[in-house]
Amino acid sequence: MQIAEPLLAAIEELSKLPGIGKKTAQRLSLHILKSDNETVASLVKAIEELKTRLRFCSRCFNLSEEELCEICKNEKRDKKIICVVEEASDVIAIERTHEFNGLYHVLGGVLSPLNGIGPDSLKIKELLKRFESEDIKEVILAINPDTEGETTALYLARLIKPLGIKVSRIARGLPVGGDLEFADEATIGRAVLGRIEL
Amino acid sequence: MILTSIYLRNFRIHKDTKIKFSENLNYFVGGNGQGKTTILDSIYYLCTTKSHDTKTDSESVRFNEESFELGGVFRGTSENKIRIVYSLKDNKKEYLQDGKKITRSVDIIGRFPVVLLTPADHAITQGYPGERRKFIDSIISQASGTYLKILLDYNKTLRQRSSLLCQMKENRRNSLSDELNAWTTKLVQSGKEIIEHREKFVNEFNGFIKESYEIIMGKEEVPAMRYFYFDGMSSSNIEGKFFELLDQKKEEELKRAANLVGPHRDDFIFEINKLNLKDFGSQGQHKTFQVALRFAQFFYLKKTTGKTPVFLLDDVFGELDKKRSIKISEYLREVGQAFITLTDFANFSFLKRQENDMLFQINNGTVDYA
Numbered sequence: 001m002q003i004a005e006p007l008l009a010a011i012e013e014l015s016k017l018p019g020i021g022k023k024t025a026q027r028l029s030l031h032i033l034k035s036d037n038e039t040v041a042s043l044v045k046a047i048e049e050l051k052t053r054l055r056f057c058s059r060c061f062n063l064s065e066e067e068l069c070e071i072c073k074n075e076k077r078d079k080k081i082i083c084v085v086e087e088a089s090d091v092i093a094i095e096r097t098h099e100f101n102g103l104y105h106v107l108g109g110v111l112s113p114l115n116g117i118g119p120d121s122l123k124i125k126e127l128l129k130r131f132e133s134e135d136i137k138e139v140i141l142a143i144n145p146d147t148e149g150e151t152t153a154l155y156l157a158r159l160i161k162p163l164g165i166k167v168s169r170i171a172r173g174l175p176v177g178g179d180l181e182f183a184d185e186a187t188i189g190r191a192v193l194g195r196i197e198l
Numbered sequence: 199m200i201l202t203s204i205y206l207r208n209f210r211i212h213k214d215t216k217i218k219f220s221e222n223l224n225y226f227v228g229g230n231g232q233g234k235t236t237i238l239d240s241i242y243y244l245c246t247t248k249s250h251d252t253k254t255d256s257e258s259v260r261f262n263e264e265s266f267e268l269g270g271v272f273r274g275t276s277e278n279k280i281r282i283v284y285s286l287k288d289n290k291k292e293y294l295q296d297g298k299k300i301t302r303s304v305d306i307i308g309r310f311p312v313v314l315l316t317p318a319d320h321a322i323t324q325g326y327p328g329e330r331r332k333f334i335d336s337i338i339s340q341a342s343g344t345y346l347k348i349l350l351d352y353n354k355t356l357r358q359r360s361s362l363l364c365q366m367k368e369n370r371r372n373s374l375s376d377e378l379n380a381w382t383t384k385l386v387q388s389g390k391e392i393i394e395h396r397e398k399f400v401n402e403f404n405g406f407i408k409e410s411y412e413i414i415m416g417k418e419e420v421p422a423m424r425y426f427y428f429d430g431m432s433s434s435n436i437e438g439k440f441f442e443l444l445d446q447k448k449e450e451e452l453k454r455a456a457n458l459v460g461p462h463r464d465d466f467i468f469e470i471n472k473l474n475l476k477d478f479g480s481q482g483q484h485k486t487f488q489v490a491l492r493f494a495q496f497f498y499l500k501k502t503t504g505k506t507p508v509f510l511l512d513d514v515f516g517e518l519d520k521k522r523s524i525k526i527s528e529y530l531r532e533v534g535q536a537f538i539t540l541t542d543f544a545n546f547s548f549l550k551r552q553e554n555d556m557l558f559q560i561n562n563g564t565v566d567y568a
C-alpha cells in the first residue's frame with residue numbers, strides 16, 4: 001500500500017503521543033489535512049509555544065511562563081503553607097477546586113527504586129531549601145495514595161517533621177456526591193478509619 | 199449460584215462441547231487424558247479468568263486452531279452469561295459478562311466464587327509454606343476485596359524495597375537509609391494489616407475445618423490450623439514487633455538484599471489431636487485434611503460472601519478408602535451443586551446416584567449423557 005510520505009510522517013509522530021494508537025493517529029492526521037490553513041497554523045503555534053514559552057518555575061517547579069510562576073508571584077496567596085504534589089497536572093486539579101490558597105511544590109514523580117527513581121531524581125532537596133529561605137509553617141502532602149505515593153509521603157514526613165513544620169496528608173475517602181453502595185470496600189474501609197467527628 | 203450450562207470451543211482436547219448441568223451432583227467419568235479435568239478447568243476459567251494448573255492460555259488452544267472460546271451461564275438472583283475468548287494470534291484474552299468487557303481482575307475475583315479440590319492439593323498440607331499462603335490468600339481474597347488490594351500493595355512494596363536493598367548493596371551508600379526507612383514503614387503498615395486479616399481469618403476458619411473434618415472422620419480426631427508468623431514470635435503489638443525484628447535483621451537484609459521479615463514468610467500449621475500433621479500425619483490423614491479444607495473453604499465462602507461457590511472435585515475418591523468416600527459423597531448432598539470427576543464409575547457403586555444427578559461419559563473430548 002502506498003501512503004504519501006508526509007501523511008506517514010504525521011501518523012508516526014502523532015502515534016508517539018500517550019494514549020494515541022496508530023488508528024487514532026491516522027484519523028487525526030486526515031482531520032488535520034482536511035482542516036483550513038488557519039486552524040492548522042494555530043495548532044502548530046500552540047504546540048510550539050508549549051515548548052518555547054513554558055518552563056518550570058524555579059521555586060515550585062510548576063509550569064510557568066517566567067522565572068516564577070503565577071502562583072508563586074501572587075501576593076494574595078498564603079505563603080506559610082505548601083502543598084506538595086507529584087506532577088504539574090495535580091496543581092491544575094487542585095487549583096480548579098478554589099479550596100487551596102497556599103503555594104505548591106511539584107516533585108516531578110514519586111520514589112520507585114524499581115525504576116531507579118530515588119530522592120535525588122525528585123525535587124526534594126529544592127523543597128527542603130525552601131524551608132530555609134521561606135517562612136513555611138505547614139506542608140500538605142497531596143500525593144496519590146498508591147504504594148509509591150504513600151511511601152514518598154512517609155519519606156517526606158520524616159524529613160519535614162523534625163523541622164517543626166506541621167505535616168498533613170490529604171484525606172482518603174468517598175467521592176462527594178458518591179453513593180456509599182457503589183464505592184469499593186477498600187475505599188469505604190479507609191473512609192471509616194479516617195472519619196470526622198461532627 | 200448455579201452453573202446451568204457451559205460450552206467449550208477448541209479448548210485443549212474439546213473441539214465443540216456443550217453441556218447442560220444438574221443443580222445437584224454432576225459426575226464426569228472417563229479414562230485418563232479424555233478431557234474430564236479440562237471440563238473442571240474450563241469452569242474454573244469462567245470463575246477466575248485463569249487456569250488452575252500451570253497451563254498458559256496459548257497452550258490451551260486446541261492443536262492446529264487459532265483461538266479458544268469458553269462460555270457459561272450462572273444463575274443466582276439473576277442470570278449472568280460469561281464468555282472468554284482467547285486468540286493465539288494477538289495473544290489476547292477477553293472476559294465478557296453479559297456482553298460487557300471486564301478488564302480489572304479485582305472486578306472478577308470473588309464475583310463467582312469457586313472451590314477446587316484437586317490431587318495437587320497435597321502441596322497444601324505437605325508442600326512449602328508458599329503453597330499454604332497461596333491457599334489462605336486465595337480464600338480471604340475471594341471473601342474480601344480489601345484484602346486483595348492490601349496484598350497487591352504489600353507485594354509491590356516488597357519488590358520496591360528489595361530493589362532498593364539491591365542498590366544499597368551495590369553502592370554501599372548510606373544516603374539511601376532514609377529512603378529505606380520510608381519503605382520499611384510502608385512495609386510494616388500494609389504487612390500489619392495482612393497479619394491482622396490472616397489472624398482473624400484463621401480464628402474463624404478453624405470452626406469450619408473442625409466441622410468438615412468431623413463429618414468425614416468422626417469425633418476421634420480433632421483438627422486445627424495455627425497461624426505461624428514472625429517465626430513464631432507472635433505478639434499483641436504487631437507493629438512494634440515487626441519493627442523490632444526488622445531492626446534485628448537489618449545487617450542481614452542488606453547483605454542478602456532481600457526482605458527477611460514479614461507476612462510473605464508466614465506459615466500455617468495443620469494439626470490433628472495437637473500433633474503436627476506435616477511431621478506425624480499418615481497419607482490418609484493428609485488426604486482427609488485436604489478434603490476437609492476444601493469443604494471448609496466452600497462453607498466459609500458461602501457464609502461470608504452470601505453466594506454459593508461453584509464446587510469442583512477432581513479425582514477426590516481415587517486415594518480414599520470406602521468408608522471415607524461414602525462420608526464425602528453424603529457430605530456433597532449438603533453442598534448442592536458440585537462437579538466431580540471419576541476414572542471409572544463402576545468402582546464407586548457406593549455413590550448413590552439420585553434422580554437429579556447427572557452422569558457424563560467423557561471420551562476423547564466428546565461428552566455423552568449416561
